[in-house]
Amino acid sequence: MESGNTTISLYENAVPSFVEPQLDALYGHVFSSLAQFRVYDGIDGNTHTYVAQSGSAASAILLFKVSDKHLHVLNEQIAMEPAEINRFARYAFSTWPNVDVIRFPAILADGSALAFPHQQFYRTEDIVLTLPPTPEDYLNALGKATRKNFKYHGNRLKRNFPTLKFDVWIDGAIPESHVRDIIELNRARMATKNKESEIDAEETHRLTRLVQQAGLVSTMILDGRVVAGTVCSRVGQNYFMHINAHDPAYDDARLGKLCCYMTICDCIERGGKEFHFMWGRFEYKYLLLGVQRDYDELTVYRSHARMLLHGASAFRIAYSGYSREWKFRLLDLANKPDESSLLLRTAARSLNFVRHLKQSGLRGAVMRH
Template sequence: MNTGPVRSCSSPVGTPDISFYENEVPPFARQQMEHLYQNTFSSTFAEHVGEAATNTYVVREGSAVRTIFLFQVKGRHVVVLNSAIPLETSEIEQFVASVFARYGSVQAIKFVSVETDISGFLFPYQQLRASEDFILSLPATVEAYWERLGTSSATTLRRKQRKLERESAGFSFTIHEHGANMDRVITDIIRLKTNGKDPAARLDEAQQAWLREVVGTHGFVGVICANGRVCAGAICTRVGRNYFMHVVAHDPDFDAYSPGVVCIYLTVCAAILRGGREFHFLWGPSVWKRRLRSVQHELNDIVVYRSRMDAVRCARTALLGWQRACWRRLKLGLLAAAAPERPSARIAKPLLDQWYRLKRNTPR
């Protein structure tokens, strides 16, 4: 991970057919972005799109759209809203050169949580490890996924599911995509999440509002009901053939059955049956994500400066980025130390809980 000083390299910049739409997300952008990226976080309903005036950058090759970035200008900084997608260095460089040419007062451009590793670049930049996305490439059949899980994990999941079916009344697993019951189901799952033991997992009002909005059009929600109530749920979205898990929660009364993991497993199977290509478990390291055979993809923040002098002028931005990277490393260390099987958990777990309380009480 690079958290060192701002660096500069050199590379030629091409001259593609580029268009800017000022303070506008044109009507064609939604369908085109879903086709290009198939990603909830790189779409017209991505987080923060509606929080400020949003501009659109479009690259075309002939009549075909190759790239669409949504971005906001905040003073002398530009923030790109597309995230959680792989980007080539050339894509970033074309955008950066175009923005600097168009907006003379902009000193820095930031990409948030993208999968890239810059090598060779015209402008000074920072590349900081920011997050991760655990991605499961979906096989063609549920049987193939069962084989990929391995005997131990597959047998444990099946045993937990059968025990829950046997020892609870009215067991059912349902996928909700549309319909009048969607809002009620989302409310039940958010309630389970809010009442859970993990303070980091609780959703604030803005997060809940965004989730309800995006689920209304792209929702894919797996729900396990038992004993007449929701005992576990996984709130996901689907864009194209890709699925994204935003929230998983379960009723602690059912802890013995591991209903949360069972619900996720059944939701993944439902995605396979629908011809899914990828299932994104998103950020936050977890043992169960690896057991379900997802692979960790590192996501980086990229901050690009117009010049070395602008990098000096934006020293606060550079320092904050480095600080966030350091805090992330500390958080990951606490998460590892707080694992139940570690002797350090007795000390690390209270520290981690305090960390999350401070984070929740800090204004955004």
């Protein structure tokens, strides 16, 4: 089928193998890669593939599933022009007359230019560092205080722990034991903050499979034991940090930040283009020059009438979206002591308190009952 100068192809209940490299080249994100979908069971016999081709290059490749009146796009953390979204929506609504709703779980898009009624709310962030040509360029770009701290703690490590060794493994050479060791360090680190890790045995196995297909794992080893490490997947020349952890016993040595910095330098030396710190608004990611990209949940409706027909669902989406946006606005304000509004700062601190209470006391009460 042709739409203007664009040719559209649909592969029903199939994901052709040729789209894998094109997906990686077009979106360059692990959450829109076949490797991620395969490892996390995201695709099956009910998965369709939409390909929009402009000349020799694909302008959109979307994997999706259709269930009753809903179409759910699997690609996450992608950027799409409004014209591409409109083209896909028109094609989908025409091909599946029963579908009323199309959902993009995490997309960077200008919703104001969409031709269909829609809802758009903040969903998640990805903090991204555009990698410079050399590690020296990267070091020089860091803030003066950050450079000074890295130099101080690096020299201190060499003096206090002369046998400390930094190693890097890639793809199939990555030892599963190192991934497990780094995950255990993450558990220990979270335990010091009275938090529980969400990485269980199944997630450990899946993450290991993912990075062994295409990834990079770095470790700091002292006396034969992993004391810090970073676990990254890779899509093309883009690296995605899933875990960065260190032994809490070495907090004063700044092992976690140093390991992350050295990992970034290794990615630069390998010709990397982007280093994705992923979600989590931690200060060190910004100190290491990460820039936040916000992605929205976008829900597109066939018409205003169909949107009203799904009024209850639309209300839940709006409630969840506004709640999520205010939550992160307040959390951001809590970290800005120069804000003039005492009311907002108090609300933000209250939200932090409630969240901590939920993670500690309330969780314990639930477990006891």
